[in-house]
Amino acid sequence: MQIHDQPTLKAEARNLNFYYGEKQALSNINMPIYDKKVTALIGPSGCGKSTYLRSFNRMHDLYPGNRYEGEIRFFPDNTNLLAPEVDPIEVRMRIGMVFQKPNPFPKTIFENVAYGLRVRGENNKRALDDKVEQALRGAAIWDEVKDRLQDLAPNLSGGQQQRLCIARALATDPELLLFDEPTSALDPIATGAIEELVHELKKRVTILIVTHNMQQAARVSDYTAYMYLGEMIEFGKTDEIFIKPQDKRTEDYITGRMG
Amino acid sequence: MNESQHLSSQFDEDLGRLRTHVLQMGGMVETQISSAVDAYATGEIGSVKSIVDADHKVNELEKAIDDDCAHIIAKRQPAASDLRLVLGISKIVTDLERAGDEAKKIAKGVRRIYENGHVPSQFGIGVRHLAEAALIMVRQALDAFARLDTEQARSVIRADSEVDTEFKSIIRQLITHMMEDPRTITTSIDIITIARAIERIGDHAKNISEQVIYVVEGRDIRHTGKEGIK
Numbered sequence: 001m002q003i004h005d006q007p008t009l010k011a012e013a014r015n016l017n018f019y020y021g022e023k024q025a026l027s028n029i030n031m032p033i034y035d036k037k038v039t040a041l042i043g044p045s046g047c048g049k050s051t052y053l054r055s056f057n058r059m060h061d062l063y064p065g066n067r068y069e070g071e072i073r074f075f076p077d078n079t080n081l082l083a084p085e086v087d088p089i090e091v092r093m094r095i096g097m098v099f100q101k102p103n104p105f106p107k108t109i110f111e112n113v114a115y116g117l118r119v120r121g122e123n124n125k126r127a128l129d130d131k132v133e134q135a136l137r138g139a140a141i142w143d144e145v146k147d148r149l150q151d152l153a154p155n156l157s158g159g160q161q162q163r164l165c166i167a168r169a170l171a172t173d174p175e176l177l178l179f180d181e182p183t184s185a186l187d188p189i190a191t192g193a194i195e196e197l198v199h200e201l202k203k204r205v206t207i208l209i210v211t212h213n214m215q216q217a218a219r220v221s222d223y224t225a226y227m228y229l230g231e232m233i234e235f236g237k238t239d240e241i242f243i244k245p246q247d248k249r250t251e252d253y254i255t256g257r258m259g
Numbered sequence: 260m261n262e263s264q265h266l267s268s269q270f271d272e273d274l275g276r277l278r279t280h281v282l283q284m285g286g287m288v289e290t291q292i293s294s295a296v297d298a299y300a301t302g303e304i305g306s307v308k309s310i311v312d313a314d315h316k317v318n319e320l321e322k323a324i325d326d327d328c329a330h331i332i333a334k335r336q337p338a339a340s341d342l343r344l345v346l347g348i349s350k351i352v353t354d355l356e357r358a359g360d361e362a363k364k365i366a367k368g369v370r371r372i373y374e375n376g377h378v379p380s381q382f383g384i385g386v387r388h389l390a391e392a393a394l395i396m397v398r399q400a401l402d403a404f405a406r407l408d409t410e411q412a413r414s415v416i417r418a419d420s421e422v423d424t425e426f427k428s429i430i431r432q433l434i435t436h437m438m439e440d441p442r443t444i445t446t447s448i449d450i451i452t453i454a455r456a457i458e459r460i461g462d463h464a465k466n467i468s469e470q471v472i473y474v475v476e477g478r479d480i481r482h483t484g485k486e487g488i489k
Contacts, residue, residue, distance in 0.1 A: 215336055242338050244477030254338045256270065257263045 007034035008075075010176060010206040011056070015070035016082075018051055018060065025051045027230045029070075033176070038198060038207040040221035040238065042214060044253065048230040049210045053178050056081060056208065057095040058088035074176075093120065096169030100181040102161030104153035104168075109136075109145050112153045112164055116172045131171055139167035140197050159190025166197065170205075177201065179209040183216065195220050214254055218242045226250040270335055274344065277327050278405075281348055281355075284320040285401040287313055288355050291362035292397060292460060296390040298369045299453065302378070310366040317359040321352045340474070347474035351404065354463040354470075358397060361456040361463070365390075368453040377446040385429045386454055392422050393457045396464035403471045412468035413488045422461035429454050 011033040018026035026048050033039055041049040051060075058081065060066040072081040074094070081091055093116075104112050113132045122128060132149075136142040141163040145156070153164055162182060169177055179198070183191040198207060198220045211217050217224055218238060225235040226249070234241065234250040245251045265271050291313050294306045328349045331337060337345050372378075396415050403411035433447045433454075469481050472488075480487030 214338065218338070243342060245339050251339050252263065255341045256265050256267060 007037055009033070010035040010037075010075055011081075012073045012075075013052075013055075013070070014073060016052075016055065016072060017069040018048075018055060019067045019069075020051075021065040025230050026055070029232045031225055031232055031235050033206060033208055034223060035075075035206050036202055036204070037222040038202050038209060038220055039223040039225065040217035041208065041210045041225050041227060042212075042217050042253070043227035043233075045212075047227040049227045050180055051230075052227065053180055053208060053210050054097075056176065056178055057092045057097055058082070059097070061088050093172050094174055095176045095178060096172065096174035097178040097180070098162070098165050098169055098182050101185050102158055102165050104156070104161050104164050106152065106154060108150045109153050109156070109164060110149040113167050113171050116168060120172065132167075135167040135171040136164075138170045138201070139163045140193065140200070141167060157190070159186050159193060162186060162190065162194060163197065166194075166201075170201075174205060176206045176208065179207065179211075181210055181212060184212060191216070214242075226253060228253070267335075270341075273327070273331055273335070274341065277324065277331065277345070277348055280320065280324050280327070281351060282401065282405055284317060284324065284352060284355050285397075285404070287317050287320070288359045288362065289394070289397055289401065291317070291359050292365075292390075292394055295362045295365035295369065296387065296394065296457075298366060299390070300387050302369075302373050304370045304373050307366040307370045311363055314359050314363050317356055321356040324352045325349055340477075343474045343477060347470040351467050351470050354466045358460045358463040361459045364456040365453050368449045368456070372446055372449045375445070385425070385432070386450060386457070389422060389425050389429060389454060390457045392418065392425065393461040393464065396422065396461050397467075400464040400467040400471070403468055404474075407471065407475050409472050409475050412471040415468040416465050416488050419461050419465040422458060426454055426458040 009032055013029045013031045013033075016026055016029040017024065029052060041053060043049050054060055055068065056072060060068070068082045070082070073079070074081050079086060081095075105115060107115070110132055113135050114128050117128055117131055122131070133142060133146075136145060141160060144160060145151075145164075153161065156164060162185075166177075166182075183194050186194065195216065198209070201207060202222075209217075209221065221238045223235065224238045224241040226233045226241065226245075226247070228249055234245060234247045236246070241250065242254060245254065251257075291310050294310050298304055298306050298310075328345050331345055335341070396418050399411055399415045399418075402408065403415060430451060433451055437444050437447045466481075469479075469487075473479050478487075
């Protein structure tokens with residue numbers, strides 16, 4: 001089946017290079033991210049997919065010696081996310097991130113989600129209540145936690161913690177969500193819940209997901225990019241990448257062959 | 260098609276075994292067809308029983324191969340060329356099994372003709388020629404699968420239209436023959452059944468070749484006419 005709709009650009013990497021000090025981790029990445037679509041990044045360990053993902057919300061700024069070259073354009077305003085004059089805090093308001101291991105704050109469930117809103121200056125109790133509920137519903141965890149919002153978040157199960165982290169990321173109404181192997185620490189049931197959630201979320205937010213689980217990439221994504229040794233080897237519709245990849249290196253990786 | 264090895268040697272073995280079984284089944288069907296054609300040419304109807312019996316084995320192999328395909332999909336979640344190979348094989352065995360059924364039809368038709376004391380007379384050569392062409396198509400389709408050779412597969416697809424044309428010409432001649440002498444109708448109908456079965460065998464060889472192209476190139480050229488084999 002062909003996808004007939006013409007996707008619009010949400011972001012685009014242009015000649016992106018990245019260096020951890022002397023070591024180059026990304027080489028000349030050019031890649032579109034389409035609006036309200038799920039794009040999966042796959043590739044063996046150390047291929048640069050997490051490095052690439054983290055470039056989007058300027059995570060690398062936290063360490064000295066890291067250096068970007070090129071641009072990541074963010075639309076519709078055509079901001080270069082990597083421009084030094086662009087405030088990383090602003091970027092992170094628009095681009096949320098969910099990590100491999102659920103990392104709730106050692107606070108209550110409510111406070112975990114409200115945190116980003118408070119940082120933004122929201123103090124109205126009514127508005128906070130509404131937005132927290134909205135975010136928890138969006139992350140498909142509201143029904144499980146609505147009666148225990150004041151419980152400590154770390155007491156939740158792993159799968160619930162991960163969905164809480166997604167709710168936390170959703171609270172600030174991000175335009176792009178970054179998922180860095182969001183289910184690798186979860187069991188198949190919790191994984192299924194997150195995948196279902198990704199499917200729901202893409203109705204209102206663009207998603208970029210790094211995964212080691214190729215079947216997961218095939219299941220959840222609309223587009224897939226295969227990376228190897230810091231390079232983008234192949235980018236295309238997921239349906240095509242998994243049935244008829246163009247590059248032999250992509251083929252070898254997704255069929256589990258030695259390179 | 261990707262010939263390099265998987266990280267899992269078990270997976271390589273599974274796929275290798277699958278391909279071997281397909282070729283084994285192909286060999287059996289090929290023998291069925293050539294024996295049926297020989298029986299038609301020589302009137303040695305003793306081989307008919309063995310052709311009919313072989314069909315059970317072919318049917319069993321079809322089921323076994325399909326079952327192996329299901330297991331590989333469940334256990335390995337094949338992707339890209341591996342997925343195409345498994346899907347292609349599952350379709351190829353269907354065509355092989357049907358080609359075997361057609362061989363059985365030929366054999367039974369031959370038995371009817373000779374048991375009634377008739378000899379296929381002047382149509383012997385035309386039908387034998389048609390059968391030779393179809394048999395070559397089956398052989399080449401199986402070769403194309405064994406070597407994953409798309410050139411070979413394309414030449415089989417091209418050959419199918421010649422078989423179709425020849426089949427139509429035989430039918431025309433038989434119709435004239437029956438009109439001239441109604442006593443030949445019974446035998447002529449048997450010959451039509453046989454010629455029809457041979458023509459269908461050619462179609463199955465063509466279908467197999469289309470799957471070979473799908474497996475290797477990822478292009479589905481079914482129902483695309485001449486455009487597809489360019």
